[in-house]
Ligand SMILES: NC(=O)C1=CN([C@@H]2O[C@H](COP(=O)(O)OP(=O)(O)OC[C@H]3O[C@@H](n4cnc5c(N)ncnc54)[C@H](OP(=O)(O)O)[C@@H]3O)[C@@H](O)[C@H]2O)[C@@H](O)CC1
């Protein structure tokens with residue numbers, strides 16, 4: 538029987554398969570993730586909106602930085618809340634690109650849309666104080682809040698004690714951990730470009746990305 542959502546462990550395996558068997562690099566998939574995230578932010582934004590994108594030192598942060606670059610390229614005001622030093626190669630390159638495109642480091646006085654690309658599926662709880670501080674500021678602000686892939690601070694059974702997202706844009710396939718989120722939170726799934734054969738191999742239903750690469754669940 539096909540399943541419609543995946544555990545984080547199963548998703549990591551699926552992802553590994555796409556990289557190994559189809560030479561789909563993380564950078565390519567990150568580009569797809571970041572573009573869809575930028576589209577979701579832009580739908581909510583006006584040209585005067587201030588967007589803050591929070592990033593950590595991993596591929597979740599990397600996806601957020603691609604979104605930052607795309608949004609800056611479209612003319613939006615983008616700030617980056619860089620919580621920890623960005624030392625890993627790919628996120629570091631994405632940070633350089635986003636800054637060259639006009640994103641600014643720091644948290645502005647007011648934010649209209651706050652994006653959580655702090656940490657994704659490799660997050661361990663409890664979070665360090667630096668992440669907890671940023672989450673506190675985001676939750677206390679009046680910003681509309683969007684999480685990339687899974688919210689930072691979500692527990693294994695889906696309790697949301699971290700970033701209080703209004704929307705979550707998850708990648709490639711729905712994740713079971715997101716099924717426990719409060720019903721008011723809108724969840725979207727975005728296409729990473731993983732082929733149907735990989736979904737078939739893992740017995741998971743592929744969302745119909747043929748018409749739309751950003752689908753509301
Ligand atoms: N197809 C794909 O795979 C694609 C994946 N993409 C995205 O990648 C995401 C997964 O990325 P990821 O594995 O790099 O890890 P991520 O969740 O960003 O964490 C980063 C690092 O943070 C650290 N850390 C953990 N817990 C911590 C804590 N409590 N306090 C402090 N630090 C902590 C830990 O580093 P360590 O401490 O182990 O050195 C960890 O490695 C995924 O959710 C999706 O959004 C897309 O970009 C496109 C394609």
Ligand SMILES: [K+]
Nearest residue numbers: 653656685687
């Ligand atoms: K996140």
